[in-house]
Amino acid sequence: MIYTLTLNPSIDYIVDVDNLTLGLVNRTKTDLKFPGGKGINVSTVLANLGTENIALGYLGGFTGKFIEDTLKIRNIKTDFIKVKEDSRINVKIKSNKETEINGEGPSISKEELDSLMKKLGELKDGDILVLAGSIQKSLPSDLYLKIQEKVVTKGVKVVVDTSGKALLEAIKLKPFLIKPNNHEIEEVFDVKINSEDELIEYGKKLVSLGAQNVIISMAKDGAILISKDGIYKGNAPKGEVKNSVGAGDSLVGGFLSKFNETGDIKESFKYGIASGSASAFSMELCKKEEVLNLLNIINIKKL
Incomplete structure (x- = not known):
């Protein structure tokens, strides 16, 4: 089974406003409300691709009920821990300039953290766990590392989508997959990367440090997969970018959907780029x- 963990889910409230003017009443042209959070995005993509999964994390209040009800409508299984405070709302304003206002999210008690760790302790050999997104201030900053330590001994494959020091710490426990972009790799190694060859070299360092598979996303320039089996590059299909939010999570979801079906890393990489x-x-x-329509124009070549 594939599990996704979203510690701090949100309602993403996206509003379109002509010429936003501070200090005045502004009216929206359109507005949309979505369940948000990187793990939830991965769960949604997996479900859209027909891959069963279970979404884990914390939910609270009327906002949490909206998130869970929407996921159930999407046929996503959920096993959230309920907390007292409301789940957060993130406001994304599309206007002459794009503006985001992100909520902080509920506080998580020690008892609620213990409940999560107990639930994760029930995962078993062959399961996949996706750790993605922000960690609330009320939780330990090294929580992802603690979770890895708990599940890797059971044979659980762990996907970690984080950055900075947390990424370096996670690599020590040999995660199945990490997905940094070029900027996150620069941050990890405190360098400026000027070429694709340099990017690959630092990606290889991440593998040597413990990551089993590294996918480096390069937006319109495609993506690179580095693993012990070799280095592969896939092109990005051409098209009008309407919303880049969730594209990286979709890559992870597509990759895992195909890997869960075939166990083929190269084909999973291609499916991930398409997603x-x-x-x-x-x-x-x-x-x-939409994913199937793009597969034929993605070419994966070994470098």
């Missing part, structure tokens, strides 16, 4: 038909 691109070309997260 990420399909989401970028849509206002919502990718649907299976």
Whole structure:
């Protein structure tokens, strides 16, 4: 089974406003409300592609109920821990300039953290766990590392989508997959990368440090997969980018969907690129038909 963990889910409230003017009443042209959070995005893409999964994390209040009800409508299984405070709302304003206002999220008690760790302790050999997104201030900053330590001994494959020091710490426990972009790799190694060859060299360092598979996303320039089996590059399909939010999560979801089906890393990489691109070309997260339509124009070559 594939599990996703979103510690701090949100309602993403996206509003379109002509010429936002501070200090005055502004009226929206359109508005949309989505369940938000990187792990939830991965769960949504997996479900859209027909792959069963279970979404884990914390939810609270009327906002948490909206998130869970929407996921159930999408046929996503959930096993959230309920907390007293409301789940957060993130406001994304599309106007002459794009503006985001992100909520902080609920405080998590020691008892609620213990409940999560107990639940994760029930995962078993062959399961996949996706750790993605922000960690609330009320939780330990090294929580992802503690979770890895708990589940890797059970044979659980862990996907970690984080950055900075947390990424370096996570690598020590040999995660199945990490997905940094070039800027995050620069941050990890405190360098400026000036070429694709340099990017690959630092990606190889991440593998030597413990990561089993490293996918480096390069937006319109495609993506690179580095593993013990070799280095592969895939092109990004051309199209109108309508919404880049969730494209990286879609890449992870597409990769895991195909890997869960075939166990083939190269084919999973191709499916991941198609999924990420399909989401970028849509206002919502990718649907299976959109992904299939892009597969034939993605070429994976070994470097």
